[in-house]
Amino acid sequence: MTHPFVAGDRSPFHPAMGTPGVGYLQLMTTAAPPRVGTLLREWRDRRRLSQLELALRADSSARHISFIETGRSRPSQEMVLRLADHLDVPVRERNALLIAAGYAPHYPERSVDDPSMSALRASLERLLTGYEPYPALVVDGTYGVLAANRGIAALLEGVAEHLLKPPLNAMRLTLHPEGLAPRIRNLREWRGHLLDQMDRQLALMRSSPLRALYDEVAAYPLPETGGRETASAGDTPPFALPMMIEHGGRVLSFISTIATFNTPMDVTVSELAIETFLPADPETAAALGRFSRS
Numbered sequence: 001m002t003h004p005f006v007a008g009d010r011s012p013f014h015p016a017m018g019t020p021g022v023g024y025l026q027l028m029t030t031a032a033p034p035r036v037g038t039l040l041r042e043w044r045d046r047r048r049l050s051q052l053e054l055a056l057r058a059d060s061s062a063r064h065i066s067f068i069e070t071g072r073s074r075p076s077q078e079m080v081l082r083l084a085d086h087l088d089v090p091v092r093e094r095n096a097l098l099i100a101a102g103y104a105p106h107y108p109e110r111s112v113d114d115p116s117m118s119a120l121r122a123s124l125e126r127l128l129t130g131y132e133p134y135p136a137l138v139v140d141g142t143y144g145v146l147a148a149n150r151g152i153a154a155l156l157e158g159v160a161e162h163l164l165k166p167p168l169n170a171m172r173l174t175l176h177p178e179g180l181a182p183r184i185r186n187l188r189e190w191r192g193h194l195l196d197q198m199d200r201q202l203a204l205m206r207s208s209p210l211r212a213l214y215d216e217v218a219a220y221p222l223p224e225t226g227g228r229e230t231a232s233a234g235d236t237p238p239f240a241l242p243m244m245i246e247h248g249g250r251v252l253s254f255i256s257t258i259a260t261f262n263t264p265m266d267v268t269v270s271e272l273a274i275e276t277f278l279p280a281d282p283e284t285a286a287a288l289g290r291f292s293r294s
Contacts, residue, residue: 036068036074039097040083044087046203054086057086059082091267092267092271094107095267107265107266108266108267109267110268133289133291134277135149135155136148136149137274138272141207144168145170160179183247184245186242186243193241195214242280243277250287252279254277254280255280256275256276258274259275
């Protein structure tokens with residue numbers, strides 16, 4: 001079975017969820033634009049920092065931070081970026097802070113298909129291919145699948161056709177009752193892990209598309225055939241929560257790892273994640289080797 005997003009095929013990258021950030025921008029146009037001071041105070045509260053603590057980190061004063069938050073002082077572009085850095089604000093939200101302060105966005109937002117991203121696409125394709133036969137994929141900020149290798153494609157056998165039509169979404173593929181969910185032996189644990197992961201992201205960024213996706217997948221019913229086992233069902237306790245999935249008449253066990261880019265200078269790149277599924281036991285490694293040779 002082949003899929004149009006498999007690395008190595010022609011043009012494996014494609015927009016998976018439409019224009020990035022559209023949901024957020026539409027939300028912004030239906031309400032009064034927030035002041036930069038209000039947004040900065042929200043981020044400071046999230047990080048549980050006092051005005052004095054933030055001022056010391058940003059080489060400023062608590063009085064100046066107070067004036068910015070109350071609207072009595074307009075911060076410079078450099079100050080907005082400095083405060084955002086010390087508050088660990090996501091790149092997309094840094095642009096929102098700048099716009100609220102009356103400045104142009106600092107970070108560009110280019111599609112992965114943009115010609116300027118050709119080196120990125122080539123590097124990600126080599127990475128995905130290098131992980132074979134182990135499954136690996138690239139997702140955007142709302143878990144849209146931008147590219148995947150043949151290891152992922154092998155696991156998708158039996159998934160409903162409507163879930164395999166673009167735009168593909170990793171959360172839907174995994175948790176939908178017609179997706180991988182019925183074959184995941186420890187579905188309740190794995191589902192809880194994925195929902196917690198999304199919840200942590202929502203605490204870091206305001207994204208109406210991500211919130212809508214969370215509400216959708218959290219409402220999926222648990223298939224009667226899924227979740228029969230816990231991750232510790234084997235003889236040896238796992239060192240990390242595995243995904244245990246039925247495939248080819250056996251149960252494969254995978255440990256998931258997620259990689260992101262350090263110091264991204266583009267909104268799209270800042271939200272990319274490369275997820276790999278490594279064998280959690282020798283039996284899974286051997287089975288993947290056999291699949292790759294068949």
